[in-house]
Amino acid sequence: MPTTVASAARRKTFQAKEGGVEGPSASKTRWDGWSWTLWILGAALLIRLLVGLHPHSGQGTPPQFGDYEAQRHWMEITVHTPTEDWYRETEDNPMQHWGMDYPPLSAYQSWLCGKAIQAIEPEAVELNTSRGYESQSSKVYMRWSVVLFDVLFLFPGALACIGTIYKRKRPEQRLWALASVLLQPALLLIDHGHFQYNGISLGLAAGAAAAIMNGHSLVGALLFSLSLNHKQMSLYYAPAFFFHLVGRCLQKKKPLLHISGLAITVFYTFLVCWFPWITAEYSFVHMLKRIFPFERGLYEDHVANFWCTTSLSIKWKKLFTGRELRSFCFLATFLAMLPSCLHQLWRPSKKGLLYAMANTSFSFYMFSFQVHEKSILLPLLPVALLVLEERVSAEWLAYASTFSIYPLLARDKLGAAYIALMVVYWCLMRMGEKHNKKKTGPIWARLGLHTRSFSALSICIALGLHAAYAFAPTLPRYPFLYQALITACSFVHLLGIWVDLTASQLRLHDPRAGTSSKDKGI
Secondary structure, three states, rough: HHHHHHHHHHHHHHHHHOOOOOOOOHHHHHHHHHHHHHHHOOOOOEEEEEEEEOOOOOOOOOOOOOOHHHHHHHHHHHHHOOOHHHHOOOOOOOOOOOOOOOOOHHHHHHHHHHHHHHHOOOHHHOOOOOOOOHHHHHHHHHHHHHHHHHHHHHHHHHHHHHHHOOOOOOOHHHHHHHHHHHHHHHHHHHHHHHHHEEEEHHHHHHHHHHHOOOOOOOHHHHHHHHHHHEEEEEEEHHHHHHHHHHHHHHHOOOOOHHHHHHHHHHHHHHHHHHHHHHHHOOOOOHHHHHHHOOOOOEEEEOEEEEEEEHOOOOOOOOOOOOOHHHHHHHHHHHHHHHHHHHHHOOOOHHHHHHHHHHHHHHHHHHHHHOOOOOHHHHHHHHHHOOOOHHHHHHHHHHHHHHHHHHHHHHHOHHHHHHHHHHHHHHHHHHHHHHHOOOOOOOHHOOOOHHHHHHHHHHHHHHHHHHHHHHHEEEEEEEOHHHHHHHHHHHHHHHHHHHHHHHHHHHHOOHHHHHHOOOOOOO
């Protein structure tokens, strides 16, 4: 009998360690994990509020102001005008002053925020008289709305993804990965400094990826469709989701049935979102032209992609027509993302989906038509989620992406927040080094370049460009020289990271890679 009791006790202890039976130590570990998660979420919330104390885009600069005014103006228009007038020129909705150019879900979000602010401070969204309205109280409401939507969408999406792809990792590794996603300097500066609502579409995309990786493809299709309907830049992820889902369906017994289910889900999601405009009198094509304004040109501002960087020596806009440039962009983007898409079509995997999201969004960012510098947030999200697999590349992308948008941040007087967030992120990465001893490095390490030497050189160049941008006189003949140099430097780093990530994706399930997804906890 004593032997039997002792054996049962040992078996119970073993099961508790393995997670099969809830023991005191297992309960304590789970509570510690959740308590630390709450601390990280609280820190991410606090940092967002602190960034919001800095200036926003276009602050005090009439007549157009900036993105802050665009968001406020959309609240004004959606609250006071009929739905069918939100995307067309009317007396109360002049398109030259920040006409609505985001998909319907953004318009509904503007209406919801506008109604909330109207109940508190009606003057902030008064029709035709609130243009450029910037009272301190209305700024607080606007800033808190971005934070609230992050809590509702980005935080759950990040938690779901981290919990799914790293469920076999240690709790401290998952916590560090979560922190690295929520404390991305570029996202914090653009949404909570410059002022936008990118956290909604990114959170929906992360939630879609988590749902698909957990086997809920229809839920994933629904969430990604909502992401597309919030911001059209989520199209950067569309090829990754499409080929991954089709690849999964082809592995099932009745692939056409599963593909039909996905198609129906996407169709009805779009139908519900777009219904007020589908039934409107004016052309549906007119609304699409607002959302996809090809007439704006090849790129906006100083974006660290192929076209903007090479335009220093090749004047693309002068040599070719807009139609020719759109053809070049389509072909280059298609060829760039083709390897990642085909990989997921034939070998779909959980980790492969995130790699494909990173690589297809990089392809769009580098080569597509009408790219904005803020589009770097698209590849940033999946790479941040892969931080335990690609720590060095994830860290370098965080720095390079933030550096690439520095001219935009400098115009908004966000220099202090820029420095503070870069330091915070650097400290976070140093804290997490002990949780990730993976030896594989970025592309320059594989080419034989010493990582520390390359890092030192990159840092020196970046510091020199910062100093020149801040203190050197503007050259009359080359007024945008320093912005162009920042763009070119960022492009070199982003290109190296993208090539490395593409190689990493193509090595998945390759016996020569040495490890399988199961070995890596995915």
